[in-house]
Each structure stands twice: as structure tokens, then as C-alpha cells.
Amino acid sequence: MGKKVLIISTSPREGSNSELLASEFAKGAAQAGHKVEQISLRGKDIKFCKGCFVCQKTQRCVIRDDADLIEQKMEKADVLVFATPIYYYGMSGQMKTMLDRGNPLYTTEYAFRDVYLICSAAENEDHVWERARSGLEGWIECFPKAKLAGCVFGGDVTEVNTVIGNPAMEKAYEMGRNI
Ligand SMILES: Cc1cc2nc3c(=O)[nH]c(=O)nc-3n(C[C@H](O)[C@H](O)[C@H](O)COP(=O)(O)O)c2cc1C
Incomplete structure (x- = not known):
């Protein structure tokens, strides 16, 4: 059975280069038979962590916004x-805000073992x-059953959509295919 893959794309831009790379990763993972969900934080209601620690007792954030829902997907x-x-x-x-809002995960039986980073x-x-x-490694360090499994970097891309044709696109696809 395929793995459950959750891709969280954090750029606020339409035509985002990092999101295009993420979509290639998604295509590769889907091609390999995994169950892929890709989420963009664009337009989402995501508040800062309050640092209240209530989640360490309840396993759920007190803030009812989109990050609360995404965190529950992250757990599975x-x-x-x-x-x-x-x-x-x-x-x-x-x-970074989404990673902080992942704080409820700390006391759960989170399922994730492999974490990937894509950037442009x-x-x-x-x-x-x-x-x-x-920075991501610092977050992963708090989840001892997980590791940083791979990174894709698309450089030399400033304007939207400029990563198309960049060798990083193929790398992202292959990484997704080989998870
Ligand atoms: C606030 C801001 C800071 C940035 N800082 C850097 C930087 O430190 N180094 C760099 O190479 N590019 C920097 N960039 C350029 C972006 O990383 C680049 O346009 C990237 O492709 C954007 O990814 P996206 O298309 O997924 O939004 C910056 C862009 C913005 C808006």
C-alpha cells in the first residue's frame, strides 16, 4: 500500500516556483502509487502560536483556524x-508559523517518518x-521518529513560473517517485 504524503506549500504567490517544484514532487509520488495531498497556505487563515502549551495536555490547538486543521493532517x-x-x-x-502551530504533534503518536524540503x-x-x-532540521529534531529525507533547491528563479525548465523540476519529480 502507498504512503500518505502531505505536501504543504507556503509561498503566497500564484505561479510560485517552490509550489511548482512541490507539484512535480507530487506527480512523482502519485506516479509511484502513493496517496498525495497538496495544500497551499495561500489565502488560509493561519495565526501565530500563542505559546500557551494547552496542546501538550489536549493534543489540540486552542486556535480554531486553518493551521489547526492542517496540523491534524500532519499527524496522520x-x-x-x-x-x-x-x-x-x-x-x-x-x-515557520506552520511548524510552530505543529506543536500539538509533540505529544502525539505522529505517523510521519520522512520529511522533505523544497525551496526556491x-x-x-x-x-x-x-x-x-x-531550521527545518531543528523542528525535526523534536520528533525523534522522523528524519530529513531529502531536499530540492531551485536557484536562479526570481519571477513567478521561472523554475519551469530548471533541472530542479526533474529532481523534484524523481524525489517524489522514490520516497
Ligand atoms: C521578502 C523576500 C526575501 C527574499 N530573500 C531572498 C534571499 O535572501 N535570497 C535569495 O536568493 N532570494 C530571495 N528572495 C527571492 C525569492 O526567494 C524568489 O523569488 C523565489 O523564487 C520565491 O519563491 P516562490 O516563487 O515560491 O514564492 C526573496 C524574496 C522576497 C519576497
Whole structure:
């Protein structure tokens, strides 16, 4: 039976490069027989974590918004994929907010074991996305049954849709196919 794959795309832009890469990953994973759900945070109601820790007792966030629903999907997925634009050499604020809102997961029997990172940036050197990877690794460190299983970086892409034809598209597809 295929794995349950949840892809969370965090760019606010239509035609987002990181989202296009995520869609290639999704195609590859679906082709390989996995059950894929791709969600965009664009237009979603996502509030900041309040830091109240109620979720550590109840396994559910007190804030009833879209992040609460996405967090429940995260708990059940076998594979999590985060797609982000690089903002100031790090992950997007939207992605960081979603990771923080994943705090209820900490005391659950979360299913995810493999976590992937997809990102895009205007520049094309590895140091551009290292902090995004390191930030996600910090989150994963709190979930000892999970690991960072792979990353795809599309560099040299500033305007929307410019990642089309970039070698990272093929890499994203192959990564999805081989989860
Ligand atoms: C607020 C902001 C900060 C950015 N910071 C960087 C950066 O530090 N390095 C870089 O190479 N590109 C940077 N960019 C460019 C984006 O990473 C690039 O346009 C990327 O393809 C956007 O991904 P998206 O199409 O998925 O939104 C920045 C863009 C914005 C809007």
C-alpha cells in the first residue's frame, strides 16, 4: 500500500516556483502509487502560536483556524513535504508559523517518518538555502521518529513560473517517485 504524503506549500504567490517544484514532487509520488495531498497556505487563515502549551495536555490547538486543521493532517501523514520560498536566507515566515502551530504533534503518536524540503530562491548557491534546511532540521529534531529525507533547491528563479525548465523540476519529480 502507498504512503500518505502531505505536501504543504507556503509561498503566497500564484505561479510560485517552490509550489511548482512541490507539484512535480507530487506527480512523482502519485506516479509511484502513493496517496498525495497538496495544500497551499495561500489565502488560509493561519495565526501565530500563542505559546500557551494547552496542546501538550489536549493534543489540540486552542486556535480554531486553518493551521489547526492542517496540523491534524500532519499527524496522520507518513511523509511531510514543506515547500518554501527563501526569504532573507531562511524559510518563509508562513512556513515557520506552520511548524510552530505543529506543536500539538509533540505529544502525539505522529505517523510521519520522512520529511522533505523544497525551496526556491533568486540566487543559486547552496549557502542561500542552508539556513532553511537547518531550521527545518531543528523542528525535526523534536520528533525523534522522523528524519530529513531529502531536499530540492531551485536557484536562479526570481519571477513567478521561472523554475519551469530548471533541472530542479526533474529532481523534484524523481524525489517524489522514490520516497
Ligand atoms: C521578502 C523576500 C526575501 C527574499 N530573500 C531572498 C534571499 O535572501 N535570497 C535569495 O536568493 N532570494 C530571495 N528572495 C527571492 C525569492 O526567494 C524568489 O523569488 C523565489 O523564487 C520565491 O519563491 P516562490 O516563487 O515560491 O514564492 C526573496 C524574496 C522576497 C519576497
